[in-house]
Amino acid sequence: MNRLGDATSPYLLQHADNPVDWWPWGSAAFEEARRRDVPVLISVGYAACHWCHVMAHESFEDAGVAKLMNDSFVSVKVDREERPDVDAVYMTATQAMTGQGGWPMTVFAAPDGTPFFCGTYFPKANFSRLLESVTKAWHEQRDEVLRQGAAVVEAIGGAQALGGISAPLTAEVLDGAAAKLASEYDGENGGFGGAPKFPPQMNLLFLLRHFQRTGNARSLEVVRHTSEAMARGGIYDQLAGGFARYSVDARWIVPHFEKMLYDNGLLLRVYTHLWRLTGDPLARRVADETAQFIMRDLGTPEGGFASSLDADTDGVEGLTYAWTPGQLVDALGDDDGAYAAGIFGVTAAGTFEKGASVLRLARDIDDANPPVADRWAEVRRRLLAARDQRPQPARDDKVVASWNGMAIVGLVEHYFATGGAESLDAAVRAATLLAERHVVDGRLRRVSRDGVVGDPPGVLDDYGAVAEAFCAVHQATLDGKWLELAGGLLDAALAHFPTGNGGYYDTADDAERLVTRPADPTDNATPSGLSALAAALVSYTALSGETRYREAAEAALGTVAPIVSKYPRFSGYAAATGEALLSGPYEIVIATRDDPTGDPLVATAYELAPPGAVVLVGAPDAPGVPLLADRPLVDGAPTAYVCRGFVCDRPTTAVADLTAQLARR
Template identity: 75%
Template sequence: MANRLASATSPYLLQHKDNPVDWWPWGEAAFDEARRRDVPVLISVGYAACHWCHVMAHESFEDEAVAGLMNDGFVAIKVDREERPDVDAVYMTATQAMSGQGGWPMTVFATPDGEPFFCGTYYPKPHFTRLLESVGVAWREQRDEILKQGAAVVQVLGGAQLVGGPTAPISAELLAAAAAGLYKEQDQLYGGFGGAPKFPPHMNLLFLLRHHQRTGSAEALEVVRHAAERMGRGGIYDQLAGGFARYAVDATWTVPHFEKMLYDNALLLRAYTQLWRLGGDPLAKRIADETADFLLRDLGAPAGGLASALDADTDGVEGLTYAWTPAQLVEVLGEDDGRWAADLFRVTEQGTFEHGSSVLVLARDIDDAEPALVERWRSVRAKLLDARNRRPQPARDDKIVASWNGLAITALAEHGALTGSAASRDAAVALAAVLAERHLVDGRLRRVSRDGLVGEPAGVLEDYGCVAEGFLAVHQITADGRWLTLAKQLLDVALAHFGTGQGGFYDTADDAERLVTRPADPTDNATPSGLSAICAALVSYAALAGETSYREAADAALETVAPLFGQHPRFAGYSATVAEAALTGPYEIAIATHDPDDALVAAAQRHAPPGTVLVVGEPDQPGVPLLADRPLIDGRPTAYVCRGFVCDRPVTDPADLIARLTS
């Protein structure tokens, strides 16, 4: 037995390097070995922060007897879904088709050519043992049937991709239908959409905020405000340190699945920042500020970049770091403050979590409370966090994922620009530099790095889209032409190597590793789809650079996903967000000024229509098309407002600019 994971860069694969299983990393060598031995492959897909991945590893992969069955009858391949989203996408589609559901850990039995013939997710040890034995017998005695099934699954997978499907032009009617669909699915009591388990609907919130701003819909804004308040006061939000967990196991946002993902927090930072911008909600401002602090404090990597996630488990126990009993509160805070905190955070003797412990929720509105109450809350919170920091802490998946860091760059740039946070602004620029200098290799993106070293997996479409959008966000806050040039470079690669030829995009490049099928999923799920991410960058780049061909590519791609707006709006949140910007123009605002803190800039930031691109800087800065031929009028800071490459007269008065933007 020779486990081959010790040299992996993925923290998830390294978690399995000491298993008695003869694991292979994903690669042609593993499939060659399966052909040589004439055995099927067992592909196990998961990620480092996944609770049930840990459970299955402990029950089965660390067990000598189970490992013996795996080693004798299969070539076992371990895949980090975050490092290889292309592999995950192919086999997740197969798993959902064959079992009716998907999730991680994902367990796939495939032929030596990679064709899946039996798929599932988590299996308890007794079930998994029987499954290994049954598949082994079937491979020896029913080989022809297995091969036929694998070929049939691959054919279905190819047909499942929405390439060449129905299209529709972006319209106000389609976006109104998307909003109406979300209103119907809203949880009127607890906010958000659907029931348990309940995921933070960050992309749908971003869409509804833009929809509200374009249409004036009070209902759209209220749906966002209600969900944001319930999540921000719920257990899914870390009431002591900030940051959101992956999802709540209940419909009330009380008990989270404790893993904290970079992508969720980046997208939620954007949503709360924009909610505060539009509504002035103090809770939204506080949550945005604390989420930005969480990203930089808890996910910042020593070599630069933001780490992927914090684990759901601590020492093998889910939630061990985060849950409290009334006695523990009293022990840390004393009798009076302990009982007060138990009431404030709804920590009861019965408990809301496990073994009589509770997850902290905020039982009352603290953001508009009297100063004495706010001060007591802050004091109690600081003492509890200090005590919690002395507990065992969850592990951190410290790989740097290009697309997720791209999402964080955009979020931090927006937060910095709108709130004046220098820390967020500086972090956005620093993160962009890490991706440009480390992940961009020979003109192409690499998906992951760790400890300052870039990994081999090629970037997928979502990497190109999210990183390009992040570079464009940094261009806007710095007026540095370098970032516009780099974004164009990424978009040109995407257009040349990822296009379907029918308006849409594949998730992998035409020169990437060949899988059993080429994934092309346009739906938004945990993160923006590659298609919606690249469209966001294309729309912004076209507006910033004045190059209409990029806008035409975005419009064509959005038309391929537009039919989802009315049918499945919860899975088209980011593409609908981009469509709102496209339908609005988007506006292009250039402010020529020697003073970036001028009131004219603040007016533009607070009142800019959906998806506006905004550049502030000295006139005629090299590499900044939006500032070209844009002089100061009478020596005063001057705003130039354009829409669809058609410009109004310049304005120098903030009130005039606000009227122009809100008319």
């Protein structure tokens, strides 16, 4: 047992029994390297990472490799999900030195943390030779090694230099971004780019909002085609719901099997909004099943949501999920086995490995035909029951603040669109865990596990995503404490993260000092910290009426307007937030003392809510709810109040008037 035995991170715990004398990230490890006068080997990965597992089995569990590491290095293991700040700094260095990045990430650094050689996965033989070469260079060419490290730090500091051009995020910029996305769109397969292909959830959210504002049919078509292609593909779990991280091919057929909370939280929003706007039954089914997947398979006993399910099962990718025709027959019998093979595209040749196939929806299902729909549902149920008897992938059950925030927003929006109380209940439980465990003395901690909060402080995306989640829960529950909590987090973010030019660092001014202070404004697998914060600022402004938060959002988005214009694929969440600002955002209040279930005003508000709108339904002057203040009923009837950009229409009790007010753009 090395020093990782007390870690909260499941990824670190996976390495606790390695013969490598691992240290967790912290000053003690670097002090030990200075004492021994040896370099630091920093290994960064995460629990659901396939090649992280491969390198662990090949190298970190090998006594000979471990001896090389222990004799000549202080070895530090980092969970990138727990310490995204550390990951960001060294990933930038790795990309600068090698032209690419990924995990596992392998970094050799001086005892002050300065990186001088970086890479990713190394096979065992190559890694052993590399350890010997770096050891030799450290002893015989140290001045050159240190000069190289200083040059790397200077380069990555320049790459993250702040300032540059700031411009308003205008309708013209957003229209241009939508047009550019349409031009880069894969018209045959959906999505963007080739293999591997990742779900473009933030771009889809932007394009849905762009369609709402402009009526641009091309924006909607990109979303509809991509969403359908993913929902029919192997990247979507056809039995249990939920999306894998990405497809190894360009047609969404074979996934990399890890399932991440953040992907599913964001995609839940996409499919919910697509169904709300179009009535597409496939979008509704996928939204419902994705919500169920998040709650059922990622829910933790404490009320939060686990980070991920592994790509591997017992070290084998696809072991849980892939099927042969014979296995379908074994599970279902001859007739239903053949039926399932046709529906799910399972052939003797296979789409995966060793003649197995990943299930995809290869044939349409007539949901309007009860016998067909019933047979389809029963076959899925029986196949899932059979699959549940197989070995299952491991789960990383740490709770990450920002990812839980994304899931909470998705579940609240699913509740608003469908009325599913289960989604709201789950969102409130998760928000309660964040409020009671992760908010410590007014500041956020990033992770918890088994209800025990970890030491890593929250980074900017934690503050933004959690504040946005608290705003969403406030809308759904009318409990003033959530708005107060959101405001406190936003005040902390505005105090501790700004760059001084409208932008934001990813780490707080009182956080641990790394070799550079990261500040990446681009959206990647998740919204950037800046995008997440801007979205929360916009929602909070609409709910509270406090204009300084809107001004901060506008300034932040202004710093990324050039990125939205030139590189919209890497700024989708910022663009979606820009659409909300252009929209107003709308504030829609239905003042009522009656049960809102079935109220046509309420249904119209939810159905027609413009991009980024906030919607509240409740009794006039409810305590802790600014938007319900001074909003009386008209003639004793439920009454709609619609405001946009702090300008309000006259209150109405008529559905036709509310529809007309919400139709204005």
